Amino acid sequence: MAQSLPPSAAEVHPSQPSGLSAAAPEVPDAAPRSLREMVAVAHQRQVEEIHLGVGEQPRFREQGEINPTDWPRSSAEDINQMVTEVLSEAQLSSFKADNEYNGAHDFGFTRAGISLFRSPCGSFIRVRLIQPKIPAFSEGELPPEIDTLTRNSTGLILVTGAGRSGKTTTVAAMIDRLNRTAPRHILCLEDPIVYMHQSE
Numbered sequence: 001m002a003q004s005l006p007p008s009a010a011e012v013h014p015s016q017p018s019g020l021s022a023a024a025p026e027v028p029d030a031a032p033r034s035l036r037e038m039v040a041v042a043h044q045r046q047v048e049e050i051h052l053g054v055g056e057q058p059r060f061r062e063q064g065e066i067n068p069t070d071w072p073r074s075s076a077e078d079i080n081q082m083v084t085e086v087l088s089e090a091q092l093s094s095f096k097a098d099n100e101y102n103g104a105h106d107f108g109f110t111r112a113g114i115s116l117f118r119s120p121c122g123s124f125i126r127v128r129l130i131q132p133k134i135p136a137f138s139e140g141e142l143p144p145e146i147d148t149l150t151r152n153s154t155g156l157i158l159v160t161g162a163g164r165s166g167k168t169t170t171v172a173a174m175i176d177r178l179n180r181t182a183p184r185h186i187l188c189l190e191d192p193i194v195y196m197h198q199s200e
Contacts, residue, residue: 031071035082035127036107042129043110048164049129054079054122079123086114103192104130113194130194134172142173150177168194 032038038058042050049061054076057068074082086105087095095101101116113128135141149157157174159167172195178186179200188197 035085035125039107039110039112039127039129042127047129050125050127052079052082052125052127054124076122079125082125083116083123087116104194113192131169134176134195135169137173137177142170146170146174147177150174150182172197 032041035052038050038052041047042060045060045062047060047062048064049066051059051061051066052074055073057073058071059066059068083095084092087101091101091103095116095118099118101114104111104113110132111130113130115126115128117124137144137147159171161167175186175188175197176195178184179197186197
């Protein structure tokens with residue numbers, strides 16, 4: 001049985017994003033006018049990340065490479081409008097006070113991790129699209145040695161690595177495995193919550 005304590009409202013089911021019901025908006029022929037439209041384009045193209053900054057062209061990270069789009073450069077007003085799309089009033093106040101924010105947002109058709117920071121040049125946004133499905137050991141997407149670790153009854157497992165190396169996904173796969181096969185009470189502490197595990 002798995003249980004997640006939600007320090008934030010960012011939740012995703014192991015097999016599909018939680019609460020996603022809306023269809024993706026039509027991909028615009030012209031440059032997107034909102035962050036939601038940008039995410040729709042990225043979602044369609046299976047882009048990993050969107051990078052946005054004041055005075056810069058929006059950029060996509062695809063297969064590890066960051067490349068500019070042919071869209072117009074973002075103004076400070078554009079970036080501020082996109083920030084208000086994904087932050088509540090309380091989160092916006094926290095961002096203004098701390099000059100940074102890390103969380104997640106549900107766009108209806110997909111979910112994404114949101115990272116914001118401010119510099120003298122203005123605000124910057126990184127949107128990381130969350131994969132809707134956790135890799136399964138049975139499908140050979142993860143090394144069998146990791147699966148073996150989930151069968152230990154005691155011990156401490158540390159999952160480390162560079163950014164974007166798969167730490168969150170690996171831990172989620174291990175928890176999902178335990179949730180499906182072991183008669184245990186599982187407590188997950190995560191902020192922001194990326195994957196939501198439902199009790200099996």
